[in-house]
Amino acid sequence: SGTTRPMRILHYVQRSAKCGDVLSVISAIDSFCSKVEWAMNVGDKKGEILDAVVLETRPRYVLELGTYCGYSTMRIARLLPPGARLITIEMNSHYAQVAKELFQHAGLDAQDKSAEKRPAGPTCKVELLLGSSSVLIPQLKKKLDIDKFDLVFIDHWKVSYLPDTRLLEECGLLKSGSVLLADNVTCPGAPDYLEYVRNSPRYRSQYFPSQLEYLQVEDGVEKSVFLG
Numbered sequence: 001s002g003t004t005r006p007m008r009i010l011h012y013v014q015r016s017a018k019c020g021d022v023l024s025v026i027s028a029i030d031s032f033c034s035k036v037e038w039a040m041n042v043g044d045k046k047g048e049i050l051d052a053v054v055l056e057t058r059p060r061y062v063l064e065l066g067t068y069c070g071y072s073t074m075r076i077a078r079l080l081p082p083g084a085r086l087i088t089i090e091m092n093s094h095y096a097q098v099a100k101e102l103f104q105h106a107g108l109d110a111q112d113k114s115a116e117k118r119p120a121g122p123t124c125k126v127e128l129l130l131g132s133s134s135v136l137i138p139q140l141k142k143k144l145d146i147d148k149f150d151l152v153f154i155d156h157w158k159v160s161y162l163p164d165t166r167l168l169e170e171c172g173l174l175k176s177g178s179v180l181l182a183d184n185v186t187c188p189g190a191p192d193y194l195e196y197v198r199n200s201p202r203y204r205s206q207y208f209p210s211q212l213e214y215l216q217v218e219d220g221v222e223k224s225v226f227l228g
């Protein structure tokens, strides 16, 4: 059948979520994935932990590794103050396209050009970069004029968590106090990443137990503060 799972999510959202209402897009994805078809979004339970960490960190510069359909991108973006920048990296052009259309439906990207409707001051900018994190991370300073990230949400291939964290360190993209939040450290698991952030003197790490999105399976997220 010609459609992909991300396309089925997009079509459901376009049919049932209110235009310009990011919360209704988020809850439409959650209801589709809990009632119709599972998908690897961080989901509503772990999403509440993500929300709490974003609000506590009050980040100005956020990086997300692994956009997929953009569910967590939207969860984060809705909590950022104007002027903040959210960079999300996705290597799959189809997923990136679906995410962009979901952002438009949520009113995240579609900034009205006419002056009278333009919101006061800059709104949060979601910048979706198409490409592999290992290639793009070393280019971020030059390309985006961003020096350090205050918060990094890690949710891409689990084998890439550790190498990309090391790369972020080597590229000088973390400052003392930068927060890494990693999804799925229990299921599917990221054992080498966990071992590293829990044993390295350069991180203070904390596990937040939860459940795998839309299922009764144990999962959790790991919050690791970089100490410089």
Ligand SMILES: O=C(NC/C=C/[C@H]1O[C@@H](n2cnc3cncnc32)[C@H](O)[C@@H]1O)c1cc([N+](=O)[O-])cc(O)c1O
Binding pocket: 040, 041, 042, 065, 066, 067, 068, 069, 089, 090, 091, 092, 095, 131, 132, 133, 134, 155, 156, 157, 158, 160, 183, 184, 187, 188, 212, 213
């Ligand atoms: O496998 C999981 N996530 C992998 C996510 C992968 C997403 O990140 C992109 N990507 C990967 N490396 C990349 C490098 N650079 C850019 N994008 C990249 C992939 O194109 C995909 O959009 C997963 C699996 C389960 N599960 O229950 O099985 C539950 C979850 O919550 C999960 O996150």
Ligand SMILES: [Mg+2]
Binding pocket: 040, 041, 042, 155, 183, 184
């Ligand atoms: Mg995940």
